[in-house]
Structure formats: C-alpha cells, structure tokens
Amino acid sequence: MMRLFWLALAACVLTVACAEPRATDPIERGRQVYREKSCASCHQIGTDGSTAGPPLTHIATVAESRKPATSPEDYIRESVLDPGAYVVPGFPDTMPRGLARGLSQEDFDDLVRYLLTLK
Numbered sequence: 331m332m333r334l335f336w337l338a339l340a341a342c343v344l345t346v347a348c349a350e351p352r353a354t355d356p357i358e359r360g361r362q363v364y365r366e367k368s369c370a371s372c373h374q375i376g377t378d379g380s381t382a383g384p385p386l387t388h389i390a391t392v393a394e395s396r397k398p399a400t401s402p403e404d405y406i407r408e409s410v411l412d413p414g415a416y417v418v419p420g421f422p423d424t425m426p427r428g429l430a431r432g433l434s435q436e437d438f439d440d441l442v443r444y445l446l447t448l449k
Contacts, residue, residue, distance in 0.1 A: 360444025363437045367429060375448060383425060384418040390449045406445050410438070 353359045364370070370379035373386045393402035397416055400408070408415050413425035430438050 356440045357444050357447055359437065360440035360442070363433065363441040364444060367433075367441075372425070384421050386445060386448055388449060390446045403442060403446060406442050410441070 353362055369386075372380050372383035374381055375386050379386075389406065390402050393400070393405040396418065397405050397408075405416070409425070411430050413427060413429075414423050417423045433441070
C-alpha cells in the first residue's frame with residue numbers, strides 16, 4: 331500500500347514538473363490557452379493546425395470584413411462565446427459551444443489579446 335502511495339506521489343510530481351510554466355505576459359498566456367484548449371485541432375495559424383475551421387492567421391485583420399459593424403475584439407469574443415452568431419461562409423457550424431465556461435476571465439481576455447496580434 332505504501333509503495334502505491336509513493337508511485338502516485340511520484341506521478342503527481344512528474345506531472346507538475348513537466349507542465350508548461352504559466353507565462354506572465356498576457357499575450358503569451360493567451361497563446362498557452364490556445365494550445366491548452368487545442369484550438370489548432372480545428373484552426374490553422376500559419377502552417378500549424380487543421381483546416382476544419384476558419385484559419386486564424388490574420389483573424390485580427392479579417393474580423394473587420396466578416397462583421398463590418400463589429401470591432402475585431404468584439405468579433406473574436408463573440409466567436410468564442412456564441413460561435414453560431416456568425417458562421418464563416420464555406421465552413422460548417424461545428425465550433426463547440428461553452429468553450430469559455432472552462433476559462434477564467436483573465437484566461438479568456440488573454441486568449442482574445444493573443445488572437446488580436448494575428449494580423
């Protein structure tokens with residue numbers, strides 16, 4: 331029984347030791363949130379990621395043309411909070427709902443900040 335305890339403890343220590351340290355820069359934290367939420371499994375930035383969803387390479391620039399009366403920041407926030415509010419033509423409405431529920435307000439804001447750097 332004691333051996334099992336020590337194995338479990340060692341596994342926890344290794345998990346914490348191998349976890350990516352939390353960045354202090356908000357944009358880098360947003361990049362971490364992007365990776366942690368596996369956004370690249372559907373979205374592509376540059377050559378990294380999937381093409382199942384709209385590419386995000388220039389999201390801060392193209393957001394203005396997608397919803398002209400909406401700022402890029404508001405468009406990105408809405409796209410995460412209410413993905414069906416605007417569906418990019420040529421892509422199915424498959425973005426998961428409730429993605430922001432598992433995020434703190436700070437993590438959500440940092441994710442938006444990161445995406446706004448993609449011009």
